Amino acid sequence: MEHVAVNPWAALAYLIAGVCFILALRGLSSPTSSQRGNRFGMIGMALALITTLITHVPTIHVLVVGQAEDVDYWAIFSRVDPLALLEILAAIGVGAAIGLTTARKIAMTAMPQLVAAFHSLVGMAAVLVACAAYLNPAAFGIVDPFGQILTVSRIEMGLGVAIGAITFSGSVIAFAKLNGNMGGAPIMLPGRHVINLGVLAGILLLIAYFTQDQAPWVFWTVTLLSFAIGFLLIIPIGGADMPVVVSMLNSYSGWAAAAMGFTLHNTAMIITGALVGSSGAILSYIMCRAMNRSFISVIAGGFGAEAASTGGAAKVDRPWKRGSAEDAAFLMSQAEQVIIVPGYGMAVAQAQHALREMGDKLKEHGVRVKYAIHPVAGRMPGHMNVLLAEANVPYDEVFELEDINSEFAQTDVAFVIGANDVTNPAAKTDKSSPIYGMPVLDVEKAKTVLFVKRSMGGVGYAGVDNDVFYMDNTMMLLADAKKMVEEIVKSLD
């Protein structure tokens, strides 16, 4: 079971790269240190890349046959293969060009899709590396003296290819749902739980069998089944559960990298895999907690579909008040403090810039403006914060749920824009509600609630009506979020 000797300097370089990655995440503890953290990440990656390029430079063997002093001789020389090296550098160059252009052009509202697309690339890369290792195990130093792949490596490879493939196909579906190529509604296959569990069990059994028999059919079947299960797992999950899905896939991409790190005995990959894996897992946990749902229930999917079909019957016409932009402008300009509660609707309407303008105008009127962010507002963790930052809202005006919730009672106006379920008081009072127990923003405690919504017809993702709409102190502002905010800004002049 002896491995190919590892160059100690290379091992040290990989370890340093791993430490740089830890520092990159550490930097994100505050916005002020975050950019330095990101630079550590880049340094670590450059170190890992250069070390690998140097230690694994492509070589060709040249056979020299000659005759000297009537004696035939031959010798084999190894030298750098310039063509192969050029191919590798070209591959990096092409990838860099695509990556940098995308990063520069992408709109901030499209960030969830972009992250999903990037996850799919990591997944695919992991699959390809595992396949390459299967086809050419000697190059990875994972063969025993009989030319068979080491048992440990077979498990690692099998897990690597499976997790990678699930990450890939799952992320492709998540991308399609977030990007609107595919409806956000859950797609439910009959007997999907049985199918999914069966396929998962099949994959694990085949990986176990792979340790006994390294036949190609075993490896390729594991790969194909894993692509299929990634697809099957994500299609029944609805749009607003995407924060959990994106975090989960983030976690998977880490575990895939870790599995390949085990195969290659590479500390940089193992440390990174562990970091990314736990990061995604923690984010999934935070998102689930913010919805008061178990991870299992999110993964099982179908949330919202049942509630929407049953909730329709109980609907009664209840009185509600409609307001105009002028009313809203007047109310807010008279207020001492306004708390703005943005949600996914703000992102869809691209209203963040107009919203910041409104905030500025209010401040000119001497109003204190704060923003309250629910952890699951938007389609990925921290989605709202990025959009507000893009619109130049200072981050010290933006507060998390637990830090601001007690302030609603002393607030004159709560301005809800594009959020619904996260403000629904039924989560606190109605035990039969599907969102019961979910932590919500106490907007109803504010003196006045201004609720920007496209129309009265639609309900939130959970498919439940929101009592806030019908309260005496609520004024519904029915319009496109961006247009409404722009009109309010005009009225504030």
Next chain:
Amino acid sequence: MDFIAILSIFVLACFVGYYVVWSVTPALHTPLMAVTNAISSVIIVGALIAAAASGSLGSKWLGLVAVTLASVNIFGGFAVTQRMLAMYKKKERPAAAKH
């Protein structure tokens, strides 16, 4: 390195990850996802080994494709993280600007 040594690194790194990620401010969760995405592309190390190895043409080409995909992620991931982080600004203090 034997398996147990590697496993030890992995387990300890999981703990480091756990504590480091909990200390990330929720406002930066989107950049966190973008940067973890970028660093998980360290899988390019495996891709480079496959691309540089001789012996299997199939393995080499799979490696080259993987190098390209991982590079998209590395450069794109760090660049987009940088772009996002540069947007997070503190409130301008009017008093501080004058003095």
